[in-house]
Amino acid sequence: xxxxxxxxxxxxxxxxxxxxxxxxxxxxxxxxxxxxxxxxxxxxxxxxxxxxxxxxxxxxxxxxxxxxxxxxxxxxxxxxxxxxxxxxxxxxxxxxxxxxxxxxxxxxxxxxxxxxxxxxxxxxxxxxxxxxxxxxxxxxxxxxxxxxxxxxxxxxxxxxxxxxxxxxxxxxxxxxxxxxxxxxxxxxxxxxxxxxxxxxxxxxxxxxxxxxxxx
Amino acid sequence: xxxxxxxxxxxxxxxxxxxxxxxxxxxxxxxxxxxxxxxxxxxxxxxxxxxxxxxxxxxxxxxxxxxxxxxxxxxxxxxxxxxxxxxxxxxxxxxxxxxxxxxxxxxxxxxxxxxxxxxxxxxxxxxxxxxxxxxxxxxxxxxxxxxxxxxxxxxxxxxxxxxxxxxxxxxxxxxxxxxxxxxxxxxxxxxxxxxxxxxxxxxxxxxxxxxxxxxxxxxxxxxxxxxxxxxxxxxxxxxxxxxxxxxxxxxxxxxxxxxxxxxxxxxxxxxxxxxxxxxxxxxxxxxxxxxxxxxxxxxxxxxxxxxxxxxxxxxxxxxxxxxxxxxxxxxxxxxxxxxxxxxxxxxxxxxxxxxxxxxxxxxxxxxxxxxxxxxxxxxxxxxxxxxxxxxxxxxxxxxxxxxxxxxxxxxxxxxxxxxxxxxxxxxxxxxxxxxxxxxxxxxxxxxxxxxxxxxxxxxxxxxxxxxxxxxxxxxxxxxxxxxxxxxxxxxxxxxxxxxxxxxxxxxxxxxxxxxxxxxxxxxxxxxxxxxxxxxxxxxxxxxxxxxxxxxxxxxxxxxxxxxxxxxxxxxxxxxxxxxxxxxxxxx
Numbered sequence: 015x016x017x018x019x020x021x022x023x024x025x026x027x028x029x030x031x032x033x034x035x036x037x038x039x040x041x042x043x044x045x046x047x048x049x050x051x052x053x054x055x056x057x058x059x060x061x062x063x064x065x066x067x068x069x070x071x072x073x074x075x076x077x078x079x080x081x082x083x084x085x086x087x088x089x090x091x092x093x094x095x096x097x098x099x100x101x102x103x104x105x106x107x108x109x110x111x112x113x114x115x116x117x118x119x120x121x122x123x124x125x126x127x128x129x130x131x132x133x134x135x136x137x138x139x140x141x142x143x144x145x146x147x148x149x150x151x152x153x154x155x156x157x158x159x160x161x162x163x164x165x166x167x168x169x170x171x172x173x174x175x176x177x178x179x180x181x182x183x184x185x186x187x188x189x190x191x192x193x194x195x196x197x198x199x200x201x202x203x204x205x206x207x208x209x210x211x212x213x214x215x216x217x218x219x220x221x222x223x224x225x226x227x228x229x
Numbered sequence: 230x231x232x233x234x235x236x237x238x239x240x241x242x243x244x245x246x247x248x249x250x251x252x253x254x255x256x257x258x259x260x261x262x263x264x265x266x267x268x269x270x271x272x273x274x275x276x277x278x279x280x281x282x283x284x285x286x287x288x289x290x291x292x293x294x295x296x297x298x299x300x301x302x303x304x305x306x307x308x309x310x311x312x313x314x315x316x317x318x319x320x321x322x323x324x325x326x327x328x329x330x331x332x333x334x335x336x337x338x339x340x341x342x343x344x345x346x347x348x349x350x351x352x353x354x355x356x357x358x359x360x361x362x363x364x365x366x367x368x369x370x371x372x373x374x375x376x377x378x379x380x381x382x383x384x385x386x387x388x389x390x391x392x393x394x395x396x397x398x399x400x401x402x403x404x405x406x407x408x409x410x411x412x413x414x415x416x417x418x419x420x421x422x423x424x425x426x427x428x429x430x431x432x433x434x435x436x437x438x439x440x441x442x443x444x445x446x447x448x449x450x451x452x453x454x455x456x457x458x459x460x461x462x463x464x465x466x467x468x469x470x471x472x473x474x475x476x477x478x479x480x481x482x483x484x485x486x487x488x489x490x491x492x493x494x495x496x497x498x499x500x501x502x503x504x505x506x507x508x509x510x511x512x513x514x515x516x517x518x519x520x521x522x523x524x525x526x527x528x529x530x531x532x533x534x535x536x537x538x539x540x541x542x543x544x545x546x547x548x549x550x551x552x553x554x555x556x557x558x559x560x561x562x563x564x565x566x567x568x569x570x571x572x573x574x575x576x577x578x579x580x581x582x583x584x585x586x587x588x589x590x591x592x593x594x595x596x597x598x599x600x601x602x603x604x605x606x607x608x609x610x611x612x613x614x615x616x617x618x619x620x621x622x623x624x625x626x627x628x629x630x631x632x633x634x635x636x637x638x639x640x641x642x643x644x645x646x647x648x649x650x651x652x653x654x655x656x657x658x659x660x661x662x663x664x665x666x667x668x669x670x671x672x673x674x675x676x677x678x679x680x681x682x683x684x685x686x687x688x689x690x691x692x693x694x695x696x697x698x699x700x701x702x703x704x705x706x707x708x709x710x711x712x713x714x715x716x717x718x719x720x721x722x723x724x725x726x727x728x729x730x731x732x733x734x735x736x737x738x739x740x741x742x743x744x745x746x747x748x749x750x751x752x753x754x755x756x757x758x759x760x761x762x763x764x765x766x767x768x769x770x771x772x773x774x775x776x777x778x779x780x781x782x783x784x785x786x787x788x789x790x791x792x793x794x795x796x797x798x799x800x801x802x803x804x805x806x807x808x809x810x811x812x813x814x815x816x
Binding site for chain 1: 373377382383385402435559561565
């Protein structure tokens with residue numbers, strides 16, 4: 015992303031916040047695989063009465079390291095403080111937060127609809143093409159479609175299917191890849207050595223504070 | 230694997246006397262491994278209470294009597310507060326044993342207190358057999374989840390093979406970085422399990438845990454530049470100085486720059502109260518000058534403190550004119566409440582000398598004079614009437630003044646929570662660090678008596694005086710039994726105003742004297758003490774005060790002195806809630 019673009023994003027975000035709207039942030043947390051850690055992270059949000067939009071846990075490219083992807087709507091200041099609290103947990107390696115345009119993200123959804131209705135009234139093939147969906151199960155009584163994409167896409171299919179009596183709908187948590195990230199292999203090496211190298215000193219927040227000094 | 234065993238074996242054979250008691254085939258039980266871990270961590274004193282699920286550990290303890298001193302408390306909350314007192318007075322990690330279920334839940338208040346006041350503790354709780362977990366077994370409770378928000382780290386052990394490494398981690402985490410309480414829950418089967426004990430190795434590194442952030446020199450330089458350019462620099466400091474064992478480094482820092490320094494309640498005693506640059510206590514009932522001049526200084530240097538709301542008052546009117554330098558070991562504290570102009574992230578034992586080296590010697594006498602002027606004003610309206618009252622009734626302040634005269638500021642003062650706490654912290658003199666033990670963040674009534682017991686075990690050469698209100702003492706009065714049984718020497722001074730005084734003060738000032746349930750009756754405390762074999766006396770007049778306090782201080786062994794003080798006295802100055810620190814009221 016060019017510098018101008020970054021500035022534009024920052025600007026639009028802060029104007030969003032000024033208007034009292036809370037932008038969407040995706041928090042990525044690298045952790046040890048430890049029983050109880052999910053609770054430890056979850057209560058950081060619930061203690062502050064902050065609702066979690068979605069939460070996903072998954073393995074990472076590094077064996078033994080786990081990854082939480084959490085989506086919330088909050089101001090940047092709140093999100094930054096939350097990340098500090100998360101990172102403070104002993105079993106957490108690192109927490110990042112990103113706006114939507116700094117990540118590549120996907121959500122998956124499943125839709126169960128009555129097969130006869132769908133077969134009679136909808137041109138299924140057109141529908142599937144339009145929403146990038148596919149049929150996972152087709153039975154006499156019901157059919158399950160699946161689609162993966164951004165929220166608008168999964169929401170769009172709900173609207174399209176609703177008139178035909180949708181029986182069930184479920185959407186997965188978001189998973190996201192940070193565009194700028196070079197993975198966790200190198201970072202982990204510095205974490206593992208007892209005398210951490212310069213890489214570990216990296217502290218995004220302190221770096222951003224440069225401008226404060228001009229006060 | 231075979232090779233490893235051969236390597237270990239000859240080493241063990243060399244000194245058989247240090248081997249733990251062995252079970253069948255050289256295996257030891259999980260319980261023995263727990264106690265061996267404590268010995269390896271130089272633990273000498275444990276505060277605890279037995280029960281069903283922790284019986285195997287207590288059974289092993291029976292043979293460790295010579296190496297480990299177990300203090301039987303009367304309630305687990307008393308046990309954990311005692312461990313807190315021990316940790317605060319000694320600078321070491323406090324250790325607590327409790328059983329499952331109610332034993333463990335009784336620890337929660339102490340854990341929350343230790344968490345918010347950054348006190349290093351390792352609590353070991355028994356748990357039901359692993360196969361019974363989640364079955365609502367007798368005395369089963371989900372201790373790990375109950376204690377997660379109030380522990381720095383917690384872990385459940387279900388296999389004895391984990392015990393040594395988990396306890397090593399526990400001690401490392403509790404005592405390093407920003408300290409805090411750690412709870413280890415050990416199922417009964419793991420305590421009983423015989424396993425191939427491989428010895429104990431201390432933990433020095435956990436990959437996901439960074440106790441000490443690396444100091445960034447450029448921020449230290451920026452901070453020094455701000456201080457050197459400042460006309461009205463003001464240092465405020467917290468317990469971070471004491472926890473970081475950086476008292477000398479801190480004194481050198483303020484002395485080089487002639488920087489006025491005020492303490493938070495938790496930072497108190499890090500420098501002697503008579504230090505010429507020590508300008509008093511911050512906060513709601515702190516001193517006049519430090520509060521008012523917070524909103525006058527041009528550079529505010531916060532060291533090892535966390536801008537609690539009781540210190541800052543109304544945040545949007547707090548030090549808005551000043552550039553803020555914040556030194557803290559915990560990155561999450563930077564910008565949490567007050568935005569830092571220059572964050573100096575790191576251990577103050579490292580950062581303070583770096584900063585001192587870059588400071589210019591300065592006089593600041595004009596600025597320091599402002600503090601002296603404010604102190605004069607405060608003395609006239611608040612301090613003199615409190616310390617040298619003209620009324621018939623005793624004031625809390627004059628009792629503390631009398632205590633100062635007799636202990637010379639060398640005692641460890643443990644306070645409970647309320648008016649007496651504020652008065653004690655305002656007027657008590659301290660010569661040495663780690664001399665003020667109080668429940669600062671959580672404000673736990675009932676803290677003082679057990680904490681004083683622990684403090685005496687942590688600093689046996691010191692006189693320990695617990696100053697407690699008539700309300701707080703009744704919350705943990707059962708710990709007089711611990712004093713009785715251990716013979717520990719604790720001086721207990723009850724300042725009795727026959728009210729839950731602090732709440733009553735608020736009711737008087739802000740709720741039209743509607744004294745809703747603050748009128749509390751007390752038993753005859755001297756008789757209660759006597760029943761526990763503790764000497765005591767009750768006084769209510771000025772004439773006998775000094776003699777009575779002297780009798781208490783000189784008494785060999787524990788002593789309870791109940792002092793009747795004015796019923797409706799208020800603590801001033803006061804920053805009313807929702808007001809700015811500079812709107813502090815002198816009356």
